[in-house]
Amino acid sequence: MKKLISFSINNKLALWILTIFVILFGTYSGYSMKLETLPNINEPVVDVTTVYPGASPNEILEQVTEPIENTVSNLEGVKSVTSTSFENASSIQIQYDLKKNMEDAEGEVKEAVQSLGLPSDAEQPRVARVSYNDLPVLVLALTDENESLQELSHYAETTIKSEFESVEGISDIKVVGTIQKELEVSFNDKDLNAFNLTEQNVIDYIQSISSDAPLGLQVVDDEEQSAVIKGSVTSAEDLKNLEIPVVPSPGESENGKTFVKMSEISTINEVTKEKSVSRMNGKEAIGIQVYKNAAGNTVQVVDGIQEKMKELEKKKDSLAFTSVLNEGDPIKDSVHVMFQKALMGAAFAILIILMFLRNIKTTIIAVVSIPLSLIISLMVLNQLDITLNLMTLGAMTVAIGRVVDDSIVVIENIFRRMTLKGETLKGFELIKEATAEMFSPIVSSTIVTIGVFLPLGLIDGPVGELFLPFGLTIVFALLASLIVSITIVPMMAHLLLRKNIQHNSKRSKERRKSPYKRLLNWSLNHKIISFVIVNVLLVGSLFLLPMIGVSFIPDSENKVIIASYNPVPGSTNDDIKKEIQKSEDVLLERDHLNDVQASFGEGNPLNPSDTKQVLFIINYHPELADITKEQDELASKLKDVNKGEWDIQSSGSGYNTLSLFVYGDNSGEVNEAVEKINGTLESENELTGLKASTSESLKQLGFVLDTEKIASLNIQPLQIFDVLSQGSSSTQITSLNEGGEMIPVNVSQGQEEGSAFSLEDKRVQTLTNENVKLSELVKVEEETAPASITKRNGKVYGVITASITGDDVAAVTSKVQKEVDQLDLADGIEVEVGGVADQIDESFTQLGIAIISAIMIVYFVLVLTFGGGLAPLAILFSLPYAIIGSLVGLVVMNEPISISVMIGALMLIGIVVTNAIVLVDRIVQKEKQGYSTRESILEAGMTRLRPIFMTALATIGALAPLVITGESDGSGLISSGLGITVIGGLISSTVLTLFIVPVAYETLAKMKMKLGRKNRKGHEKGEVA
Incomplete structure (x- = not known):
């Protein structure tokens, strides 16, 4: 190790060149990284x-x-x-x-x-x-005051979609609210019957004659060429004039014709049909949803689309895009805020170091590890294709206080020895020896901290995926800080501190009279009292637990509300449009509203299979103070205005949800239980967006077949099914290419949506080509049937969902469980509480295991470092007392225990142990030099007091912005909970570590000495015998 230190000091130019390369490449890596939330x-x-x-x-x-x-x-x-x-x-x-x-x-x-x-x-x-890639990163509304909706639809689906798809990272562009031109064919049943035809006869013939048919390879002029029979129907006029062969019947046809024109048996009109519906601020508009692929960068995709929007708007002045939902800008804002927090944290840390060292040069040397360590970690993250997101940036903010620790310990030791009276070494040798002296504690503390984060890789599911980049970022930054502290720091110390610093006799006198030394000596002389005091504080802090709530992940406050409206079963499209307009009247009167978009049909990103569900995206001004209050008020007002069910939530919520699953033997009993539970929960103030989902019924037509008559006429049931299915909806039979635009040809049943269904003029053809009235073969009955059938693990169920507004999610969930248990529900009804409660149980259990694993890893590393169990055991005494400050901090700041708090507790293990390592390592060093245990402890306490306080306060300063600025800025996952946990725990553990670890060490040392004497006496008696 001394060779590496010597190499760094003797090759300053090479090290400077390498440092400049790292800075340039690291900066480039940072700019190259993808930005994500x-x-x-x-x-x-x-x-x-x-x-x-x-x-x-x-x-x-x-x-x-x-x-x-x-x-x-x-x-x-x-x-x-x-x-x-x-x-x-x-x-x-x-x-x-x-x-x-x-x-x-x-x-x-x-x-x-x-x-x-x-x-x-x-x-x-x-x-x-x-x-998360299933959701659009950008939702736009498109309007053009100079074009009809049909013209704008065509322009959007051709030009705009093509332009947008050229942006790198795009997986799909969905255009909703479009109007499509099509040919509608309405058959006249009486005319069909007159020529002994059925709809299916005509449809089959049109499909066979209008499409191209490949004939394979044909030899023409000694050369093989592919041959195709071209379809003979290429336009609306062709379709009208198409001659359909008349089916022979047992008797003469009405007019003796063998062919009949389509225009004689049908009406063909060019119509426009809505593929889906999209509205913007109460008016019809085209909606465009932009989806990125897994490799795409949200910010780059959004920026690329916005550039295309500007280009298109320049080409057409009347064209206007409105951004309804934009995932790119919040990412930029969140990253910017987190970057600001990192800078604030770094500034606090630097000021604290300067305050302790009182020397600008040594402060510069110490803090150089901050930018270098973070830049090196950016290089590694970029190579691993990890994005720059709230988790990685939050980790860097958290790491600032820790990456400077190693450099502080090294430069403080160099500075201390330079000012030490009687120091024999000078210059190069002093810096080399002072750095080498601290190598063991900084390596062990770095390995310990890395070991603490290893269990994060063992956490499964979303929490593991969420926090693994967080842990990796800190690990890379710590490894980089270790390298910097044993290469760059001694090199800069040799460069900037060439002149010997004068011995500070005043500081030596202060150390001799130090109050800390007197208190430490008192604690060592009164071990039982010391242990009683700290353990009373520890036990007392545990009584604070009932005062602290339990949450999962803090919700961020994006000013966007996503609302889903499920209309009454059986509603027609016209019914749904009327309900949308009622909702818009309420929404457009809301304060601080930016825009509201409503859409249904194709392209619902939340529920693609339900074409009747209406999706509302409601965008507010940033000035809106309380998005949760707005959400509650909207739910109340819209519930009174519309028939049907609403599901309303802000785009940043969804972590603290409650779900109640109600199981039973039949839908009736389940519905009754759901309504009873829902009525009970309506009075709960800490629940919002309460929604009960039950199986509703709708009217349907039941067709009863006369099986005897069908069999006597030799008619197959499948023939009847074909005729009935034609009557259920519009059917596309072919498409025509007009000027490059594909025009679908659909068969309409000649009845408006929602009108009565009639069998009177429907015919089924027998094997003898005789047409039989469908009304003679089928009886129609009106009945009710479920609009939807929901099952979970094979059982019929209903579900009640709500968002929990209080901080204590666990308490609210427990309260709801008790209220449900007291209800008198039908036999066979089972109620299962799910939602965030399940997530808390699973995730907290895994994090608890991770914390225990981290402690075991720490002890293992310490045993390897110190070569025995006494010093590591004394170091572990610093851990329990971190709980005191953490719990007090959470209570004072009214912060619930959440995932971020648990991650803070995991971090705290590495930080607290690091301080104890620095202290105990010095004790062990002095013992090896021949000092007694008491003398070693007192000397180590005085020597390590300043670096321990410096590293602790630097970490506190780095984390302070998280606590001061809170989480309303979008950084909820790396929230104030983490900062409070670490800062509170670090304060209590640092203060107590300086007393309880020395007491524990001396106690364990005496126990070991007594045990050794007993073993020796036993051994001597054995030899005498």
Whole structure:
């Protein structure tokens, strides 16, 4: 080690060149890193969505949902399977254990569902992991005062979409609210019957004649060429004039024709149809959703799209884009705020070091480790493709106080020896020896701190993915600080401190008369009293626990509310539009409102399979004081205005949620229990956004087949199904290419949405080409059926959800559990409390194991460092007393125990132990030099007092901005809770470490000495015998 120190001092130029290279490359790495709010987090959930057009909820359940459920529920690691079967689609969420590799899980589910024999009309199931990349990074509203909505739709789907897709990092651009031109074919049943035709006859013929048919390779002029029969229908006029062959019947046709034109049996019109609906501030507008891929950088994607927006607006003056949801700007703001906190923390740390050293040169040498360590960590993070996000930036803010510790210890020792009376070494030799003297404690303290963060890699699920980059950043910064302290620091000390610093006799006298020395000596002479005092403080602090709440992750206060509106089952599109307008009237009158966008149909990012659900994105001015209060007021007002259900939450919330799952034997009993529980919880002030989801019913048509008559006429039931399915919805039969634009051709049933269904003019063809009225074969009955069927682990269930507004999530959850237990519910009803309570249990358990593992790792490293168990055991005595300051700090600042607090406790282990190592290492050194244990302790206490206080206060100064500025700026995950925990714990542990660790060390040393004497006496008696 001395060789490395000597090399650094003797090769200053080379070291300066290397340092400049590191600064340049590290700065470049920092600018090259992707900016994100958080690391990419994969929830332990796989979604399976299957679209089955025209199917009822019961059909979806029996033919799609249950086969998939039965298959996936047996897969390894599956914790629960939740499903919803509603009209046209099935949605299944598979929840896994936190330990499950979600990439493997997704592959296993895909393989499992591909082998299922689902209905042929059902689309291939879409299997995807739940990830933050599933949500758009930018939502825009597009308007043009000079163009119709149809013209703007075409422009958006062609020009704008193409321009946006050229931006690097884009995975998808969805355009919603568009109007599409199409040809609508309305058949006249009477005319069809007159020519002995059915709709299916005509549709089959059109599809066969209008599409290109490949004939394979044909030899033409001794050369092989591909041959294709071209479709004969290329325009609306072609379709109208298309001649359809008349089907022969047992008797003469009405007019003896063998062909009939389409225009004689149908009406063909060019119409416009809404593919989806999008509105902006009460007016029709085109919505554009921008999605990035997994490798994409949110900020760069958003910036790239905004550049394209400016270019397009320059080309068309009347074109206007409005940003409704922008994930890029909040990231920039959060990163900027965290960067400011880091600078403030660094400034505090520097001032504290300067205050102690009272020497500008030594202060410069000490603090140089801050930028160099962080720059080196940026280089490594960039190479590992870890993004620059709140977690990595927060880790750097936290690391500032720690990365300077090693340099402080080294430069303080150099400075101390330079001012020490009677010091024989000078210049190069003194700096080398002083640095080498501190090598063992700084290496062991660095390894200990790194060891503390190793268990973070063992934490599974979202919390592990969230905090692993945090731990890695600190580890890289600490390793860099170690290298800097034994290379750059001695080199700069030799450069800047060439002249010997005069011995400070005043400081020596102060040390001899130090109050600390007297108190330490008193503590050593009164060990029992000392232990009683500190343990009374420790036990007393534990009584503060009931006063501290329990939360999961603090919500950030983004000024955006995301609201989902589920209309009453059976609502038509026109009904939904009317409900949207009612909602807009309420929303547009709200104070501090920026914009409100409403959309439904295709392109709902929160629920792609539900085309009836309306998504509202409500954007507010930053001046809005309380987004949670606004959320509550909106929920109350909108509930009175609209029929249907609302789910309203701010975009920064979602961590502190409550879910109650109610299971039962049938939907009726479940619904009754859900309503009773919901009524009880409505009076809870600490719950907001209370929503009860039950199985609602809708009217449906039941078709009863006359099986005897059908069999006598030799008609297949599938023929009847084909005719009935034609009557259920508009069907696309082909498409025409007009000037490069594909125009769909749809068959309409000639009835408005929501109008009565009639069988009177429908016909089914027998094998003898005779048309039979459908009304003679089928009886229509009106009945009720569930609008959706929800199941969890195979049981019928209902769910109640709410957001917990209080700080003590655990207390609110426990209170709700007690209230539910007191309700008189029907036999067979089971209620399971989930949501954040489950997350707290799992995550806190894992973090608790991580903390215990960290303590074991610390002890193991200390045993290896000191070569015995006495010194490490004395060092561990510093840990329990950190609890005192942490708990007091949380109570005083009214901060709940959360994930960030637990991470702070994990950090505290490494920081507290570091101070104790510096003290105990000096005691061991002095003992080896022949001093008694008491003399060694007193000398070590006086010698290490200043570096211990310097490192502790530097860490406190670095973390102070987290506590002072709070978390309302978007840095909630690295919140004030972490800062309070570390600062409070560091204050109590530092003060008590200076007394209790020496007391523990001397006590253990005496016990070891007595044990050694007993062993020797026993050994001597054995020899005599």
